[in-house]
Amino acid sequence: MKFERREAPYIRPANSVSLVMLQVLVALVPAVAAHVWFFGAGILYNIVVAVIFCAGAEALVMRARGRAPAEALADGSAIVAAVLLAFALPSLTPWWVTATGAVFAMVVAKHLYGGLGYNLFNPAMAGYVVILIAFPADMALWVAPRMGDLDYQHLNALQTLWFTLSGELPSAMSFDTVSRATPLDLMKTGLAGMQTAAEIRAEPLMGDFGGRGWEWIGNFIAIGGIGLMLRKVIRWHIPVGVGIGLLVPATIMYMIDAGSHASPGFHLFSGATLLCAFFIATDPVSAATSTTGRLIYGIGIGLLIYAIRRFGAYADGVAFAVLTMNMLVPLIDRYTRPPIVGHGPEQPG
Amino acid sequence: MTAPTYDLGTLHGGLRLDPHKTESTAARLQQMPVPAQLVLPLTQHVGEPAQPLVGAGDVVLKGQPIAAAGTALGAPVHAPTSGRVLAIEPWPVSRRHGDPAPAIVIESDGLDQAMPIIPGALSYQEYSPEALRAHILDGGIVGLGGAVFPTAQKLAQAVSGPLDMLILNGVECEPYISCDDMLMREHADRVVSGARILLHAIDVERCFIAVESDKPEALLAMAEALGRAADERLILKQVPTIYPSGGEDQLVQLVTNREVPTGGLPSDVGCVVQNVGTAAAVDDWVSRQEPLISRVTTITGPGIAQPMNVEVRIGTRVADLAAFAGGYTDQAAQLIIGGAMTGKSMSTDEVPIVKASNCILLLPAPPPQGPELPCIRCGDCASVCPVRLLPQQLHWYYAADDEAQLREHGLLDCIECGCCDLVCPSAIPLTASFRRAKGRIRELEDEKARAARARRRFENRQQRLATEREERNAELRRQKDNAKRAGPDAIAEIMQRKQRTTDDRKDDLDDDPNDNRDPKP
Structure with missing residues (x-):
């Protein structure tokens, strides 16, 4: 009897990229629901606009590259990038602002670099930074x-x-009458205006740790993120690294001078810290690849977030921190290779 | 004497796989009757082919040597039953995935008549370690775990360094395979006896018998056999059930916490590893004069009607064995010899069971699979790699055909266990590509070595010719000087002598520039 020859191993993988992306999307559902609860339906419209333009741009680029659009769309990575971009935007964002970010993310940040797996920068953050700079007034329109x-x-x-x-x-x-400064904005301008951190924290918009509403969304992001960790879709190294990088300097500064520095809890639950730690920085394509490298990558992002919030012109610094560390990934990867078994401890490789 | 303590090591990565062992361990070990025809490939070991000692038409007895070990890494082949040699001809072999290679085909006479037992044979203690190793070679014994390195040569190689322990490998970590498990359950005493013989052959005082934690019956049987043997040099050790703990270097690491250096052997860290089946085969030969003519093989998978472990004569065609195991089911679409992770895929079931055949696995056609996607650098492959490689980086350099970076990132340390393939969300056939890249690097190395050898030969020849020319010129000068001093008579005499020898030297002078001055008139 004749048989068909194949190559070992003969057991097929159970995991797939689309399954990974689907799990990420599911993990974001509680946080999106909380966002709707506290800030209205705006995020849903942003998601719809971002998904339409991300998917549309990806389809067109794939066609321009002479390949079938379905090939790229099927993996779901464009949808994840779209949702993350939408999550970073104010709930009142005109469609053309979102569309600009979405198209830039897909065309420039993703496909000009070669598409999934080859992009140096996190597409969602690249798209966000472009609209942050191009439409600063629109990006300040956060509702209460x-x-x-x-x-x-x-x-x-x-x-x-x-x-x-x-x-x-x-x-x-x-x-x-509809828009309010974000908690991070309040903190930044308040401290610059010689208010103490305690006075700022006493404002009606502030909650137990961060802003009211915001901190609850943070909780739901963390629940989704921990779920992903338990399912081993992401590993602990990057989230923990971001936490260390942000909280260590925040704690030290807070202990030195609590009057003019926000508390570590405030940093953790404000802005996009938790979204970054669990969903943005953990994008594997643009992150470092070894476990040590990922810890360093996360710590770098955390430190940069703190530095930008504390010393920079922007109230939050997640996007700039992530993009900066994206650039350092090849360097980190080069110096954090784990020792190969049998090569002895003294050798680098 | 206090026993030295050894730390249990840990394995990086690895996978917990669906074991699929119970299918074939439900029934007891079966004995398959000798089939009508047996096919003995001349290469059933890692070295050069064995040299046939018989020809077509010869009558052979069970256990009679029919091919002698060819080179240093060879092993002899014995007739598995009595009968007549039909032919020595190319036959599909498992080593070549079903492509043909020379084999001795024997027709059984149905009598299964064995060679006469040699009376007064030595017991193993009466041999010197060296003589015992030579004796083990005569039994045709090779590593039965699948690598088929001739046992005697492996032991000889190991004792050339500082050796302090023997490790018997009863781990069998790959899904589906259960032949070692079954052998230990039913023949633990043979394994223990073989271990003691092996200890004598390498003259060391410690043997760890490693068995995976998911084999309670085998662990119990081995513990009982060790109790009967009451030999405190032998220690049973349970190792965690995680693939690939049964890889030779991985097992050394687990049992002794020593890392086998890159490109090295377990003996570099004082260990030699033998499969439990090999130990039993050594016992059969040394204690009972039965050479390696049968082995325990697992035949299993959804494609076979009655999965089982069966003691089968070497040379039995897989088709005959499958018939003995109830025949194929309609699911049988792939024939694999070895395990589901590292086994070899066959094109035909005409291939015979050889010394390496630990498992015959019949799998259904693989489910249709999505296209291979680009690597998303998730790093799951690196987290399961038992050698701590970064397959995602190797994949990158493989695509770029960057040999230097592939080497730098440890491609040659890859053990091809297949763990990375199983966790890859992009369905990239990583192991297959690394296998190809390793093959290519080895080819390049062979080519370089050949070129270097050719250059060395050429340079040596140039050197030799130059030296000869130099010597000849010196001789001529000396003769001339002598002749000048001796006068005309002597010159005439020398010319005469030269005339006589010129013909003999004609060939040598072809290369010589002095040819222009041909002494012939």
């Missing part, structure tokens, strides 16, 4: 959380949709 005791006007779902499509508020509202 929907809390009963807070006296702000809120847009309903339809009004938010209209804003997303047209960039115009309902006639009865103005930017001053």
